[in-house]
Amino acid sequence: MKDYFEKLINEIESGLVKxxxxxxxxxxxxxxxxxxxxxxxLRPLLFLTLIDAFEKNSLKYIDIACAIEYIxxxxxxxxxxxxxxxxDFRRGMPTVHKKFNDAIALLAGDTLLAAAFEKISFxxxxxxxxxNILKILTHSIGKNGMAxxxxxxxxxxxxxxxxxxxxxxxxAELIKGTLLSGAExxxxxxxxxxxxxxxxxxxxxxxQMADDLLDIEGDEQKVGKKLHKDKINKSPxxxxxxxxxxxxxKIETSYKKSINMLKEINIDFPPFLSLIKKMVYRDR
Amino acid sequence: MKDYFEKLINEIESGLVKxxxxxxxxxxxxxxxxxxxxxxxLRPLLFLTLIDAFEKNSLKYIDIACAIEYIxxxxxxxxxxxxxxxxDFRRGMPTVHKKFNDAIALLAGDTLLAAAFEKISFxxxxxxxxxNILKILTHSIGKNGMAxxxxxxxxxxxxxxxxxxxxxxxxAELIKGTLLSGAExxxxxxxxxxxxxxxxxxxxxxxQMADDLLDIEGDEQKVGKKLHKDKINKSPxxxxxxxxxxxxxKIETSYKKSINMLKEINIDFPPFLSLIKKMVYRDR
Numbered sequence: 001m002k003d004y005f006e007k008l009i010n011e012i013e014s015g016l017v018k019x020x021x022x023x024x025x026x027x028x029x030x031x032x033x034x035x036x037x038x039x040x041x042l043r044p045l046l047f048l049t050l051i052d053a054f055e056k057n058s059l060k061y062i063d064i065a066c067a068i069e070y071i072x073x074x075x076x077x078x079x080x081x082x083x084x085x086x087x088d089f090r091r092g093m094p095t096v097h098k099k100f101n102d103a104i105a106l107l108a109g110d111t112l113l114a115a116a117f118e119k120i121s122f123x124x125x126x127x128x129x130x131x132n133i134l135k136i137l138t139h140s141i142g143k144n145g146m147a148x149x150x151x152x153x154x155x156x157x158x159x160x161x162x163x164x165x166x167x168x169x170x171x172a173e174l175i176k177g178t179l180l181s182g183a184e185x186x187x188x189x190x191x192x193x194x195x196x197x198x199x200x201x202x203x204x205x206x207x208q209m210a211d212d213l214l215d216i217e218g219d220e221q222k223v224g225k226k227l228h229k230d231k232i233n234k235s236p237x238x239x240x241x242x243x244x245x246x247x248x249x250k251i252e253t254s255y256k257k258s259i260n261m262l263k264e265i266n267i268d269f270p271p272f273l274s275l276i277k278k279m280v281y282r283d284r
Numbered sequence: 285m286k287d288y289f290e291k292l293i294n295e296i297e298s299g300l301v302k303x304x305x306x307x308x309x310x311x312x313x314x315x316x317x318x319x320x321x322x323x324x325x326l327r328p329l330l331f332l333t334l335i336d337a338f339e340k341n342s343l344k345y346i347d348i349a350c351a352i353e354y355i356x357x358x359x360x361x362x363x364x365x366x367x368x369x370x371x372d373f374r375r376g377m378p379t380v381h382k383k384f385n386d387a388i389a390l391l392a393g394d395t396l397l398a399a400a401f402e403k404i405s406f407x408x409x410x411x412x413x414x415x416n417i418l419k420i421l422t423h424s425i426g427k428n429g430m431a432x433x434x435x436x437x438x439x440x441x442x443x444x445x446x447x448x449x450x451x452x453x454x455x456a457e458l459i460k461g462t463l464l465s466g467a468e469x470x471x472x473x474x475x476x477x478x479x480x481x482x483x484x485x486x487x488x489x490x491x492q493m494a495d496d497l498l499d500i501e502g503d504e505q506k507v508g509k510k511l512h513k514d515k516i517n518k519s520p521x522x523x524x525x526x527x528x529x530x531x532x533x534k535i536e537t538s539y540k541k542s543i544n545m546l547k548e549i550n551i552d553f554p555p556f557l558s559l560i561k562k563m564v565y566r567d568r
Contacts, residue, residue: 020427025432025435025436025439026435026438026439027427027431027432027435028427031427074394078390078391078394081390083385083386083387083390084387084390101367102367103367103368103438104435104438106362106365106367106368106390107362107431107434107435107438109394110358110362110393110394110397110431111426111427111431111432111435113394113397113398114397114422114425114426114427114431115422115426115427117401117418117422118419118422118423118426121415121418121419121422122419126411127410127411127412127414127415128411130411130415131405131411131414131415134401134405134418135402135405135406138398138399138401138402138405139402141398142395142398142399142402143304143311143312143315143395143398143399147311147391147394147395147398148309148311148395150391151309151310151311151388151391151395152309154310154387154388154391155309155310
């Protein structure tokens with residue numbers, strides 16, 4: 001399994017910077033930098049391992065995997081900006097606006113978002129499939145998805161009733177979109193897709209809760225970004241509002257529920273299941 | 285012709301805010317605000333009148349016209365931000381970050397961009413056509429188009445050789461993309477599309493030059509935004525570097541060249557031609 005993941009990661013890393021020339025002006029440099037800083041690459045890995053669970057030919061779809069990581073990277077660059085979370089470090093390296101400047105970070109994010117949809121639009125696949133994946137992803141990052149979640153986060157104002165809604169929109173929607181994009185590639189049955197959608201929501205929210213735990217008790221060196229910020233920023237961190245025990249228990253139940261649902265739709269590919277586990281039991 | 289335009293504009297205005305609920309949180313409010321401030325709606329009008337030049341059924345495609353205006357609006361919101369042009373007024377009204385705040389303006393722009401591609405992806409049309417329009421538009425706003433032009437603008441550093449390249453990328457690419465999207469709808473022949481592409485470039489650059497003239501000698505009341513900023517900001521304003529006479533002459537030649545090319549591909553629909561004229565001879 002280690003070799004399998006290593007191979008996928010290598011393909012993702014080279015796919016991400018393909019066509020993005022760092023020598024090509026400051027915008028190219030900033031985009032290249034943002035994509036070269038090693039991340040977990042969770043979303044592309046989820047997408048590719050889900051395909052391999054069915055067809056074992058995931059590398060054919062590496063461009064779509066990379067497009068999904070572009071979307072995630074765009075969201076990180078914009079979130080880190082001074083007017084948002086104002087973060088100086090990400091994955092142990094200076095954030096894009098610290099390395100370059102705010103204007104370039106803004107544009108690098110914008111351009112990655114456009115590049116994501118450009119990559120998918122130009123992908124050599126029946127146009128119905130291209131359109132279906134675009135429907136899934138544009139929806140999952142829009143006002144009812146990731147961006148809407150960010151806005152709710154800004155409006156949070158200690159209203160703890162909003163926390164799980166924020167987590168679903170801000171984090172789970174793109175995870176769900178990633179899984180459903182994979183499902184589209186492997187022609188999953190509609191009723192199985194419904195169950196997978198439920199997995200995406202459940203595990204996506206649990207993933208955000210694991211991130212909340214990290215902020216409270218993680219090790220900054222290991223995590224690569226500034227921690228213990230949620231309390232100061234009055235962020236909707238579930239641990240602050242529901243307590244560590246509640247959150248750990250909820251993560252446990254969500255994980256078990258997800259594994260059961262995956263069993264129901266006959267997904268038992270070990271690398272995929274190991275990713276699901278890694279999402280919620282994170283090294284802190 | 286006045287009635288014809290009035291009808292199109294009304295459809296555009298109501299299409300733009302369809303599904304964007306101002307009561308739905310601060311993000312919805314900000315998006316709604318940015319779309320309600322009356323603009324020229326040049327790009328959707330170009331798209332619709334080009335379709336009417338062939339098929340007289342442009343209103344069927346109002347959603348795509350509105351998606352193109354979303355893209356333009358996103359670019360204005362982000363351009364106006366303090367880290368970019370730092371503009372307080374646009375179309376005579378406070379810019380989105382002045383009316384709300386920087387974070388919400390950032391997110392409103394991001395969300396409009398996602399919404400543009402969402403609208404097109406969900407548009408009821410053969411998927412090949414949807415994909416072709418997405419190819420055109422994602423390309424025209426990416427690193428080789430609008431966003432790339434913005435980045436070059438930031439790097440300009442009084443290098444006058446870059447001015448027309450910046451104008452082409454920053455402004456002409458989306459105009460060209462708008463025209464080519466219309467051409468896709470009406471099944472224009474490939475060789476006619478090549479000529480239309482040339483029109484897009486030529487008239488797009490001339491449109492930016494007309495904007496440069498406005499900045500130098502326009503009336504702020506009429507234009508609705510702060511003028512005479514390009515000199516202070518050291519922006520790549522063609523009038524500052526090539527002189528008013530040169531620019532006026534170049535606009536004239538570009539306009540005539542465009543009209544001739546349009547004749548060549550049998551486009552003589554008066555509303556479309558009148559828009560092309562209005563783009564370059566602007567009320568100042």
